[in-house]
Amino acid sequence: MHLHVKRADESVTYELESGSETLLALLEKIKTAQDASLSFASDCRSSVCGSCAVRVNGVEVLACAHKPQDGDTVEPLRNLPLIRDLVVDMDRALTCNTVAQAFSSTNSENIKVSQTDEKLNELQSDCILCGACYSACPVYAVNENFIGPFALTRSWRYVSDVREQDVADKINAIQKDGVWDCTLCNECVPVCPQGIAPKQDIVMLRSKSGVLGHMDPNMFGGGGLDFGAVR
Amino acid sequence: MLDVLIIGSGGAGLVAALHAKASGANVAVVSKSYPTRAQTCMAQGGINAALSHADIDSVEIHIEDTLKSSQGLASKEAIEVLCREGVEAVEWLDRIGVPFSRTQEGEIAQRRLGGATHARACYAQDYTGLKILHALYDQCNKEGIAFYNERYLLNLITEENCVGGVTVLNIKTGEVELFKSKSVVLATGGYSRLYTKYSTNATGSTGDGLAAALRAGVKLSDMEFVQFHPTALKNSSILISESARGAGGHLLNKDGERFTDELAPRDKLSQAILEEIEHGGGEVFLDIRHLGEAFIDEELPQERKLVKLYEDIDPVKELIPIKPVAHYTMGGIAVDNNSQTDMKGLFGVGECANHNVHGANRLGGNSLLELIVFGKQAGENASRYAQGSSLTCKTDEQLARDKKFIQELRERSSEIDFYAKRAALGELFYKNVGIKRNEKDLQAALDELYALQEQLPQMSATDKSKIYNTNLIEFLEFSNMLTLAEAVLISALHRRESRGAHFRSDAPDRDDILFQKHTITYKEGESLCTYM
Numbered sequence: 194m195h196l197h198v199k200r201a202d203e204s205v206t207y208e209l210e211s212g213s214e215t216l217l218a219l220l221e222k223i224k225t226a227q228d229a230s231l232s233f234a235s236d237c238r239s240s241v242c243g244s245c246a247v248r249v250n251g252v253e254v255l256a257c258a259h260k261p262q263d264g265d266t267v268e269p270l271r272n273l274p275l276i277r278d279l280v281v282d283m284d285r286a287l288t289c290n291t292v293a294q295a296f297s298s299t300n301s302e303n304i305k306v307s308q309t310d311e312k313l314n315e316l317q318s319d320c321i322l323c324g325a326c327y328s329a330c331p332v333y334a335v336n337e338n339f340i341g342p343f344a345l346t347r348s349w350r351y352v353s354d355v356r357e358q359d360v361a362d363k364i365n366a367i368q369k370d371g372v373w374d375c376t377l378c379n380e381c382v383p384v385c386p387q388g389i390a391p392k393q394d395i396v397m398l399r400s401k402s403g404v405l406g407h408m409d410p411n412m413f414g415g416g417g418l419d420f421g422a423v424r
Numbered sequence: 425m426l427d428v429l430i431i432g433s434g435g436a437g438l439v440a441a442l443h444a445k446a447s448g449a450n451v452a453v454v455s456k457s458y459p460t461r462a463q464t465c466m467a468q469g470g471i472n473a474a475l476s477h478a479d480i481d482s483v484e485i486h487i488e489d490t491l492k493s494s495q496g497l498a499s500k501e502a503i504e505v506l507c508r509e510g511v512e513a514v515e516w517l518d519r520i521g522v523p524f525s526r527t528q529e530g531e532i533a534q535r536r537l538g539g540a541t542h543a544r545a546c547y548a549q550d551y552t553g554l555k556i557l558h559a560l561y562d563q564c565n566k567e568g569i570a571f572y573n574e575r576y577l578l579n580l581i582t583e584e585n586c587v588g589g590v591t592v593l594n595i596k597t598g599e600v601e602l603f604k605s606k607s608v609v610l611a612t613g614g615y616s617r618l619y620t621k622y623s624t625n626a627t628g629s630t631g632d633g634l635a636a637a638l639r640a641g642v643k644l645s646d647m648e649f650v651q652f653h654p655t656a657l658k659n660s661s662i663l664i665s666e667s668a669r670g671a672g673g674h675l676l677n678k679d680g681e682r683f684t685d686e687l688a689p690r691d692k693l694s695q696a697i698l699e700e701i702e703h704g705g706g707e708v709f710l711d712i713r714h715l716g717e718a719f720i721d722e723e724l725p726q727e728r729k730l731v732k733l734y735e736d737i738d739p740v741k742e743l744i745p746i747k748p749v750a751h752y753t754m755g756g757i758a759v760d761n762n763s764q765t766d767m768k769g770l771f772g773v774g775e776c777a778n779h780n781v782h783g784a785n786r787l788g789g790n791s792l793l794e795l796i797v798f799g800k801q802a803g804e805n806a807s808r809y810a811q812g813s814s815l816t817c818k819t820d821e822q823l824a825r826d827k828k829f830i831q832e833l834r835e836r837s838s839e840i841d842f843y844a845k846r847a848a849l850g851e852l853f854y855k856n857v858g859i860k861r862n863e864k865d866l867q868a869a870l871d872e873l874y875a876l877q878e879q880l881p882q883m884s885a886t887d888k889s890k891i892y893n894t895n896l897i898e899f900l901e902f903s904n905m906l907t908l909a910e911a912v913l914i915s916a917l918h919r920r921e922s923r924g925a926h927f928r929s930d931a932p933d934r935d936d937i938l939f940q941k942h943t944i945t946y947k948e949g950e951s952l953c954t955y956m
Contacts, residue, residue: 213736225843229895230887234457236626239662239730241554242461258733276596277892283458284573296562297521305530311523318523318548318555322460347562354521 194263196223198231200278204266205231211263217245217256220267220279232278240386243321246270246328247279253325253384270328286327289340294366295347298359310355317350317394319387326381326391338370342381342391345372349394352401364398364405372398373409426452427810428803429605431577431590431633434462435553435792436774437611438560439799440806441569444609449807452570454592454603456612456628459561459571463613463626463775464795467553468665468726469537470545471517471796472789473510477531478543483507485541490790493539493689494783495924496940497646502761502780506790506797513796514546522559524548525723537666537788538654539689545789550665550726553792575601576897577612577632578829580640580770581822587770588817590636591826595897598890600827602819606810607769609802610637610757614775615908616650617901619750620850622858624656624663628901633776635904637757638911642767643946645758645778647908648916651786651925652694652859653751655710660734661749664710664727666690666788671723673712676743678705691785691925694748698859701747709743716740748859752791754782754925755915758944763802769809773802780942784924833896836884845876845883846902849909861916862930870913877906914954915943 194211196219197204207223214222217235224231234244238257245256248268261267273281290296326342333339340348345367352363372395381391399409428444430437433455444451453459474481486507491500518524518532525533525548536543548555564571575592578600582588589604612633616625623629638644654675655664669675669686675693677683677700684696697708712720712727717740720728731739756778763771763779773779774795781794856869880903887895921935922928945954 215733224895225847229843229885230889232892232894234894236457236461236628237463237466238626238660239466239726240733241465241551241726242626244457244461260733280892282596287458290562291565291568294566296566297519297559298566300519300521302515302519306524306526307530308526308528310530311526314523315549318558319551320558321465321554322458322558350523351521351562354523356519356521 194261196261197264197266198279199266199268200231213260215257216249216254216259216261216267219261220256232280234280241321243323246323246325248328253328255323255386258386270324272327272330272334273324281324283324286324286341287322289344290347292366293340293344293348293371294363295344295351297351297354297357298362300356301358304356306355313353313355314350316389317346320346320389321387323386325384325386329380329384331378331380332374332376336370336374339374340367340371345398346389346391346394349398352398360401361405364402364407367398368402368407372402373411425816426450426603426605428607428609428806429454429589429603430609430611432462432611432613432774432776433459433571434611434613434774435464435557435560435795436799437609438557438564439796440609440611440773440803442560442563442567443800443803444807445567445569447804447807449810452572452603453564454572454575454577454590456574456576456632458573459564460558462557463629464557465554466624466626466663467792468550468663469667469670470535470547470552470789471514471556471792472540472544472787473514473546473793474507474544475511475514475532475534475546477527478534481542481544483511486510486544489540490781490787493785493787495785495934496783496936497923497942498783499780506781506793509797510793513793517556517559517796520559520563522548522556535667536670536687538669538687538693539787540789547667550667550724556792572603576900577636578826579822580608580636581817581819582640582767583817585641586768586815586817588815589819591823593830593897593900595892598893600823600830602823604819606813607771607806609771609773609806610776611774612776614753614756615905616750616753618849618905618909618912619853620847621661622850622854623750624653624661625751630901630905631776631908632901632904634757635907637765637770637772638907638947640767641947642765642770643758643944644911645755645942645944646915647755647911647945648919648926648943649754649784649924650750650912651690651752651754652748654690654693654697654748655746656749657731657734658745658747662730662734663751664731664744664746665724668710668712668724668727671715671719673710673715676709676711678707689785690788691927694859695927697748708746710746711743712739713741752786754778754784754786755912762805763798764805769813771802771806773798784926833884833899834888838884838886839882840879842883842899842902845879846905849876849905853909857912857916860927860929862928863917866913866917870917873906873909873913877910880906910952911945914952915945918943918954918956
């Protein structure tokens, strides 16, 4: 089979024996037997470390969880600084987690977590920070200050935690360049290898923001509803 | 200058960083990749603590189970610390937001793993390590811990048996960099990737920290003890968690018959499976069909996904073909009861260190616990040491030497393909230094290893570029693997008895008179020495 790999500005085609291997296994075959200069990131090969996210035919996948077809084109993630071949720099995107205050602040020891409570953010805490959602996000593509999908999902993961006592600060942290900047376009949802829906978490954060007295800044002024007033 | 420099950003490194910071130290973490990409995220089964949520357990029984599994090679004192602090460790994780699975009563859920007499492993589905690692990472962000990502450890900087920092290769820029620090905590993970494709581990588990410690004259201990996990997928060595057996999964031979106790300790089980593969019918399967689809999707979601992906089998309906492969390395950098190595200012924690709690065979659920308990100890002690230290090492010489070394590797032509040799090393180790060993096979492996070491100057990275050269990094890892392979082999040859994970078919009995002691390996000049 043929695999086209985008390297810098050119596409390099590799010929491989086709089997039932994952894309990551094929990339390793290329590196160890054909072209040692091909660069990609990988580690666990079981879809939990988040290292090997790439795009295949324009769609974000984990290389270790994807079975390639003849003629597939493999490219690096978008919207993140390209270092080399299929490797992007995650440092800046990861700082979004800190901006969003996506961490446990003050947990009370005396709050019982029921099975139902734990299920509230079970899926969100499956996130592996692979960056697929940042690559797919059209808002992050044009606004590098946008807090972005995985950090907002992580914010909801802590905001929805019944043990968390410090929710208001977390909600404050995601008002600017945060929940209201998302267009709810849904692009981040199908690309998540863990089946997380960041858009849904953003909707939940908006609703929580409303409860805490925040408003959608787009509702009034230029971008709001227009009742046909004569200008 | 930093007070505490942590090398490695898995669970052990992050816990050490948090506690060093909490005790007032100026801390930074250096990572070979990114903080949430560590081996810790692959831990599935759980973290042990005698909470007695599922049945009547106690710290004393946890101590007893761990001691028994260690086969006389662990330190009772260290195990007591591990188990006594286990309860507080899990409560701490609960406080920082780890989303543990819950019982109907709202308590942290617990399940039984192999070798344990009680349901003691606290878990979060089969994502326990992942969820703990991410909660720790989030806390590090909260505390503003500085991360230096994509830096590969080259050498420790030392002077008169004191550590003063490290040199690293910045993978992104290709430059050799210097990190000065009053104390250093090595938390770099184990060396199971010596077995290459016959290992459940992430590709990064190449023992870089152990090799750097050895080069700096620090002692390693019990390097021959490598735990084989009984149930990895046959074709891909992907781990199927012990929780599948804890929940009632069966091991079947080719005739579909059970042949062993599925919850025996890992050493015994791996030996029984190997026996069945070699002398039974060549095949062994894990059967979890009777657990039912609903249970599998709730408790073992990751397993079902991975079995489908790698073996094209749905474990709800079909048998899972398995084999035992290298999973955890009990050996490591020798540390005392304060996580201190025999070099001043240098601490070790996690799989790269040997705290003498696992002995000859680790219990499932004790390694995540070890990270939390000894991570705290290492972080606090490194901080205390740094605050009392005024010593500064001369750094120029090591930095210049490592810059020259990397430059030479970039210029050196590669006459022998190291990838082929790396694959050969894995085959050799699985065959000769695996679940069953003997003098003849070990000696043959050592001879082959010496041949590989002799060929090393004719090998290098063929990619000569500076930016993000993973070919060069993999060559450096391979070079470390050859160093550690020798330590494993001479230790395994030295121990002419069978104990836990070290089974010698030519000495099948445990011999406490001669061998109830640790195997120490260290470097003197260019030669590797060992004693017990």
